[in-house]
Amino acid sequence: MPNNTVIExxxxxxxxxxxxxxxxxxxxxxxxxxxxxxxxxxxxxAGKTTLMNIVMGLYQADEGSMFINGEKVSFKSPNDAFAYxxxxxxxxxxxxxxxxxxxxxxxxxxxxxxxxxxxxxxxxRIEEISDHYGLKVDPDxxxxxxxxxxxQRVELVKTLCLGxxxxxxxxxxxxxxxxxxxxxxxxxxxMSRELSIIFxxxxxxxxxxxxxxxxxxxxxxxxxxxxxxxYSPSEIAALMTxxxxxxxxxxxxxxxxxxxxxxxxxxxKSDRGFNALDGFNLTVKEGEIVGLAGVSGNGQRELAxxxxxxxxxxxxxxxxxxxxxxxxxxxxxxxxxxxxxxxxRNTEGIVPSMSIKENIILKDSDGRFSSHxxxxxKEIEKYASTLRESxxxxxxxxxxxxxxxxxxxxxxxxxxxxxxxNPKFLVCVYPIRGLDMGAAEFIHRLLLDLRNKGVGILLISxxxxxxxxxSDRIAVIFKGKNQKMMDAKEATTDKLGILMxxxxxxx
Amino acid sequence: MDxxxxxxxxxxxxxxxxxxxxxxxxxxxxxxxxxxxxxxxMTMGAFLGLLIPFSYGGAGSVPFGINLLGLLSGAAAGAxxxxxxxxxxxxxxxxQGIAGIGLQMFGVGLAGTLFRSxxxxxQSITGITAYPIPVLSKIPVVGQILFTHNPIIYxxxxxxxxxxxxxxxxxxxxxVRAVGTHPRAADSLGINVSRVRYQxxxxxxxxxxxxxxxxxxxxxxxxxxxxxxxxxxxxxxxxYFGQWHPVKIFLGAxxxxxxxVLQTQIQIFVPSFQYYEFLTMLPYILVxxxxxxxxxxxxxxxxxxxxxxxREMRI
Numbered sequence: 165m166p167n168n169t170v171i172e173x174x175x176x177x178x179x180x181x182x183x184x185x186x187x188x189x190x191x192x193x194x195x196x197x198x199x200x201x202x203x204x205x206x207x208x209x210a211g212k213t214t215l216m217n218i219v220m221g222l223y224q225a226d227e228g229s230m231f232i233n234g235e236k237v238s239f240k241s242p243n244d245a246f247a248y249x250x251x252x253x254x255x256x257x258x259x260x261x262x263x264x265x266x267x268x269x270x271x272x273x274x275x276x277x278x279x280x281x282x283x284x285x286x287x288x289r290i291e292e293i294s295d296h297y298g299l300k301v302d303p304d305x306x307x308x309x310x311x312x313x314x315x316q317r318v319e320l321v322k323t324l325c326l327g328x329x330x331x332x333x334x335x336x337x338x339x340x341x342x343x344x345x346x347x348x349x350x351x352x353x354x355m356s357r358e359l360s361i362i363f364x365x366x367x368x369x370x371x372x373x374x375x376x377x378x379x380x381x382x383x384x385x386x387x388x389x390x391x392x393x394x395y396s397p398s399e400i401a402a403l404m405t406x407x408x409x410x411x412x413x414x415x416x417x418x419x420x421x422x423x424x425x426x427x428x429x430x431x432x433k434s435d436r437g438f439n440a441l442d443g444f445n446l447t448v449k450e451g452e453i454v455g456l457a458g459v460s461g462n463g464q465r466e467l468a469x470x471x472x473x474x475x476x477x478x479x480x481x482x483x484x485x486x487x488x489x490x491x492x493x494x495x496x497x498x499x500x501x502x503x504x505x506x507x508x509r510n511t512e513g514i515v516p517s518m519s520i521k522e523n524i525i526l527k528d529s530d531g532r533f534s535s536h537x538x539x540x541x542k543e544i545e546k547y548a549s550t551l552r553e554s555x556x557x558x559x560x561x562x563x564x565x566x567x568x569x570x571x572x573x574x575x576x577x578x579x580x581x582x583x584x585x586n587p588k589f590l591v592c593v594y595p596i597r598g599l600d601m602g603a604a605e606f607i608h609r610l611l612l613d614l615r616n617k618g619v620g621i622l623l624i625s626x627x628x629x630x631x632x633x634x635s636d637r638i639a640v641i642f643k644g645k646n647q648k649m650m651d652a653k654e655a656t657t658d659k660l661g662i663l664m665x666x667x668x669x670x671x
Numbered sequence: 672m673d674x675x676x677x678x679x680x681x682x683x684x685x686x687x688x689x690x691x692x693x694x695x696x697x698x699x700x701x702x703x704x705x706x707x708x709x710x711x712x713m714t715m716g717a718f719l720g721l722l723i724p725f726s727y728g729g730a731g732s733v734p735f736g737i738n739l740l741g742l743l744s745g746a747a748a749g750a751x752x753x754x755x756x757x758x759x760x761x762x763x764x765x766x767q768g769i770a771g772i773g774l775q776m777f778g779v780g781l782a783g784t785l786f787r788s789x790x791x792x793x794q795s796i797t798g799i800t801a802y803p804i805p806v807l808s809k810i811p812v813v814g815q816i817l818f819t820h821n822p823i824i825y826x827x828x829x830x831x832x833x834x835x836x837x838x839x840x841x842x843x844x845x846x847v848r849a850v851g852t853h854p855r856a857a858d859s860l861g862i863n864v865s866r867v868r869y870q871x872x873x874x875x876x877x878x879x880x881x882x883x884x885x886x887x888x889x890x891x892x893x894x895x896x897x898x899x900x901x902x903x904x905x906x907x908x909x910x911y912f913g914q915w916h917p918v919k920i921f922l923g924a925x926x927x928x929x930x931x932v933l934q935t936q937i938q939i940f941v942p943s944f945q946y947y948e949f950l951t952m953l954p955y956i957l958v959x960x961x962x963x964x965x966x967x968x969x970x971x972x973x974x975x976x977x978x979x980x981x982r983e984m985r986i
Binding site for chain 1: 840842845848853856857859861972
């Protein structure tokens with residue numbers, strides 16, 4: 165029966181899914197018709213991905229059912245979904261890095277599995293799909309050699325090779341440059357003439373550009389269903405967060421403070437041994453936010469780690485309030501007054517198994533919170549409780565393991581610790597990555613307040629909107645070099661996007 | 672001359688057990704499971720390798736079929752122990768390192784106990800004897816080195832290209848590589864990660880068990896609980912040494928055995944040479960050097976090695 169079935173309508177009714185302690189999907193119903201594009205919008209943790217994993221048969225729903233063309237179906241494995249021509253591109257790409265593109269696609273094409281794998285039939289199929297949709301891929305390249313944008317194309321080709329007529333895309337643009345994003349949107353727009361698409365996103369301009377219908381999820385429930393054309397992005401944003409969203413932005417006058425962080429010709433090696441920073445220059449003044457834009461993997465991580473003493477530098481200088489701090493120990497850098505919001509909040513920012521209160525005093529356990537090497541528990545609890553209030557950390561109390569909190573609350577724990585120590589400077593790496601709009605807004609306000617108190621901030625981010633809203637000046641990093649430094653007022657998405665892709669008109 | 676000739680001949684003969692066991696361990700690790708219990712499985716295999724032929728004919732010579740049955744029963748026991756390990760580390764997601772040490776002690780202990788209660792003190796068997804291939808074995812030098820062994824050895828050497836073929840050319844091998852590197856990706860394509868991992872543990876276990884039985888039947892012709900003498904652990908190390916590639920693992924097994932054999936042969940032929948232990952140490956040092964300086968292997972190895980897979984665990 166499947167295989168040739170054309171999906172006229174896919175309908176979900178009353179889907180409920182529980183994880184230990186979390187109600188991920190709560191009585192969700194929605195439907196998608198033939199050649200329709202449904203945008204599934206919602207904050208992080210709203211249950212979008214879980215819902216799609218249920219459609220694919222990766223998770224089993226606890227309650228509710230799924231109907232295809234009015235007939236009830238239940239999928240036990242992705243194979244069942246493939247049989248109906250449903251395919252999904254996951255947010256984290258599902259490609260095996262030490263296999264070639266060809267093998268990765270063969271892994272899903274079970275009709276190529278005979279005594280040996282019939283790779284030539286797979287190659288032919290890839291060519292057909294590539295030509296038909298204008299998706300170029302190199303079948304013989306290993307996946308680890310590909311850029312993020314190329315990997316995404318491979319994912320799309322893979323899904324189409326498996327016969328998908330109904331595509332599910334989980335935040336397909338989250339790792340792409342603005343240009344790549346635009347190309348993808350055009351591509352998907354064309355594909356939607358032949359295919360049905362469910363498109364998960366929280367970028368509202370993409371939702372507007374691509375979708376026919378929009379469903380908004382909040383805390384596992386559908387709070388809104390409607391036709392995209394009838395609503396403005398800000399109306400959708402309000403429905404998504406449950407309140408009017410005021411985007412924090414930096415409108416205050418530019419400071420003329422002195423240079424507090426000066427980076428000169430910095431060379432730092434990556435883990436893989438090449439120069440991740442290759443003669444990098446940057447200055448940040450007092451009371452100023454400098455946004456560093458760039459596609460991740462161009463040296464951002466190495467820069468943040470070098471400033472904070474976590475990574476050795478090869479050559480060049482990092483001058484902090486007139487003193488060279490390159491190759492100090494992390495503790496040495498902290499003592500100079502540096503604050504750090506690391507990229508990996510779960511593994512670098514906190515010790516997940518330790519409580520909120522312990523994480524909050526982690527940098528001062530030898531100082532004000534102990535005497536004779538014994539922790540002053542009362543004082544710690546009092547301090548942590550105050551911070552929990554003032555930073556709006558949502559948790560039952562301060563004794564819960566920090567790792568059990570949501571991403572936004574973990575980030576607030578880290579910010580509380582770093583900001584309340586009154587740093588002289590803050591290095592902030594992807595501070596709102598993966599956070600919902602409410603938490604992001606709160607964090608942005610904290611950063612702006614800190615700036616207004618005269619603290620310099622280096623804001624490393626790949627979200628151009630964030631960078632343009634918060635920064636006084638903007639730099640673009642590409643292959644370990646500072647492409648260009650400009651005033652935030654001169655910056656546009658296009659301009660930054662071109663620089664991020666490595667094109668510099670001054671060359 | 673005799674020193675070299677003997678060393679090479681014995682290298683070919685003695686590297687088989689190590690080679691088969693590490694080839695089996697390679698299948699485990701390719702699928703993402705790190706089986707430190709190899710030593711225990713080999714010991715059980717060695718015991719079973721003795722059990723059937725000895726029960727049938729004692730120390731005397733027994734039909735080839737009975738010996739073959741001994742080898743196969745070793746493989747079967749190994750497969751079962753592999754599956755047992757699978758229950759522990761796949762279904763119950765126990766930490767693989769500790770579970771492996773447990774399996775090793777279990778295998779050695781069980782084999783020793785069974786041996787004492789069913790057979791008793793050390794007994795020797797005739798086992799499988801060498802069979803020089805008529806014309807080929809008469810070729811000078813090469814003939815002795817390559818063609819004077821028992822028939823099982825040739826089959827074992829054929830396993831190297833076969834393992835390569837299975838891993839890189841068949842659908843099953845492709846699944847094994849996928850579940851060992853990115854189990855989530857395999858899962859999203861409808862591949863049953865646990866099933867593939869169980870299958871490779873059964874295969875890897877069977878090969879380790881076979882290697883153990885080979886040791887009693889073709890090499891030692893007797894059994895003690897210490898017969899494996901660390902070969903199981905060397906097999907695990909060889910997989911790293913050979914960077915999960917069958918041909919490199921095969922060369923590693925030859926190199927290791929060569930050093931071992933050379934050391935014993937030097938004691939026989941050149942009794943005046945005092946420092947033969949250093950020769951035995953060389954391959955171990957080589958493993959450390961290779962592992963320490965080879966960063967490429969991160970890219971090629973099974974990245975999910977040692978990590979239990981849980982589909983509903985959210986990162």
